[in-house]
Amino acid sequence: MPSIGTKKLLTSRKEAVLSRRDVEGLIADGRKIIIVDGKVLKVDAWLKYHPGGDKAIMHMVGRDATDEVNALHSVDARGQMNRFQIGTIQGQWKNFLPPIQGGQFRSNWQGQLPEELDSEPATSSGSSSTSDSPIFDYADLSKDRLRHRQTTNTDMDDGSSISSVSSVDLTIMKGTEEISYMDVYTQREIDLDIDKYPSLDPETQEKIVRRYRTLYDRIRNEGLFQCNYSSYAIELSRYTFLFIMFLVCLHSSYYVPSALFLGAFWHQLAFTVHDAGHMGITHSFQTDTIIGIVIADFLGGLSLGWWKRNHNVHHIVTNSPEHDPDIEHMPFFAISPRFLTSLRSSYYDRIMTYDFMARITIPIQHYLYYPIMTLGRFNLYRLSWEHLILGQGPKQGPAWWHRWLEIAGQLFFWTWFGYGVVYKCIPTAGARVIFVMLSHMVTAILHVQITLSHFAMSTADLGVNESFPQKMLRTTMDVDCPEWLDFFHGGLQFQAIHHLFPRMPRHNLRRTQKLVQEFCKEVGIPYALYGFVDGNREVIGKLEEVGRQAAILARCQKSMVEKGDFGGH
Secondary structure: OHHHHHHHHHHHHHHOEEOOOHHHHHHHHHOOOEEEOOOEEOOOOHOOOOOOOHHHHHHHOEEHHHHHOOOOOOOHHHHHHHEEEEEEEEOOOOOOOOHHHOOOOOOOOOOOOOOOOOOOOOOOOEEOOOOOOOEEEOOOOOOOOOOOOOOOOOOOOOOOHHHHHHOOOOOOOOOOOOOOOOHHHHHHHHHHHHHHOOOOOOOHHHHHHHHHHHHHHHHHHHOOOOHHHHHHHHHHHHHHHHHHHHHHHHHOHHHHHHHHHHHHHHHHHHHHHHHHOOOOOOOOHHHHEEEEEEEEHHHOOOOOHHHHOOOOOHHHHOOOOOOOOOHHHOOOEEOHHHHOOOOEEEOOOEEEEOHHHHHHHHHHHHHHHHHHHHHHHHHHHHHHHHHHHHHOOOOOHHHOOOHHHHHHHHHHHHHHHHHHHHHHHOOOOHHHHHHHHHHOOOOOOHHHHHOOOOOOOOOOOOOOOHHHHHHHHHOEEEEEEHHHHHHOOHHHHHHHHHHHHHOOOOOHHHHHHHHHHHHHHHHOOOOEEEEEEHHHHHHHHHHHHHHHHHHHHHHHHHHHHHOOOOOOO
């Protein structure tokens, strides 16, 4: 046990002020440093324990993660982070571009961290260089929209695309005299967002952050983070009705209505899984996780652990083509022309190749959207088993046992559904195929609801200066619907509000909508609100536009081949 003197020494060292250059040196040496509430946290040791996965943390390295951490974590979890503190900062922090997003860092740390705070040996990331660090120096965007940042690409894998380095600019690489047609299109999207949304200068973004935190405190004081359990009693009665009707119809050999009721049951369950995954029910990590696993794995055959790892990254890098797994659906969908350049996914750690299959599907993706949505649940089975078999979740820490409970849940699901229902209760192979397809096609509504909130919104990267609330509102839309239809959308109609306050119980989102609209009006951020039909039109229009760009690209490439012109493009 540390002596009183040792404790005082550690406390004093934790309060030491670290400069931005100090933090840069630590990151260059392989440390995972984030800033929370003015405290410098070295979270290397926590990566393998983090229930939300390591990727979510990696996207916060070098950044002020205060708002993201507060939005996604409980008070207890935030308190436990103090044990990783190695220092403090003074004044407003200027974000780095995280290494996972292509940031380059200079190594200069000459000191030695206390042994108690640095129990793991430092590993070189190979990212240190003599070039300038990725500092986003603010420039007057009204005078100069293209703020070029010098980067070193020698450390990148030969297969990775240069566009995997996030930036508000389109960096013109050395030796290239022209930027491609796709780069021009991307810059146009950036320009539109810069014109439409508040300035990216530090003062404006800090003002937005202060008002967002004031709104957060007001919502908390009004009790909107507290769960209304009577609402879940109503939800439970709905789930029970749907499941009983599924069983009654199955017993009576009415296989088609039975399949429809089962699909509706799964559709409704997903909303409560979403609540539990965000600790929005009891606000207890373990309790809500158990609720989520029972519903997702045991009753639905899907992995809650996979969903958490995927979804937490989505909440941090929303609508980023290189980093957000929720919009990475090549070769079937591309919601940005940047996907046509074979981007590298930092989540899947692979190139999303614009291959032969993509060249066929992307130009007609607006026609394929709804048919592919009917098959979406089968892909979730694949992702769930991949997560569990490969052990992608934490193997130590408070969530170490979740994987084994989920595997038990998967075995239970495929026993009752695959063997008990499909094989034992349905007599013919043809009827079984129809039953499985219908029950899964019904859940297509859920996949449309999920993609509706993001597919039509901006995918532009406005750089590291953009605040958390502005980015969430710029990349997410809400769906306008009457209150009596809230059960049908399950809270997904308030995705913009949900992205600002992920742990808020969904039954309180409608009450919060007016407060968020007032906030948007105060800070000048447009609040995207569409009707369900209009929102679908926006999504189809976006898919059609990107498909049109894919067709143009194909014609250009064909013309170049015919002319033998391969330069500059």
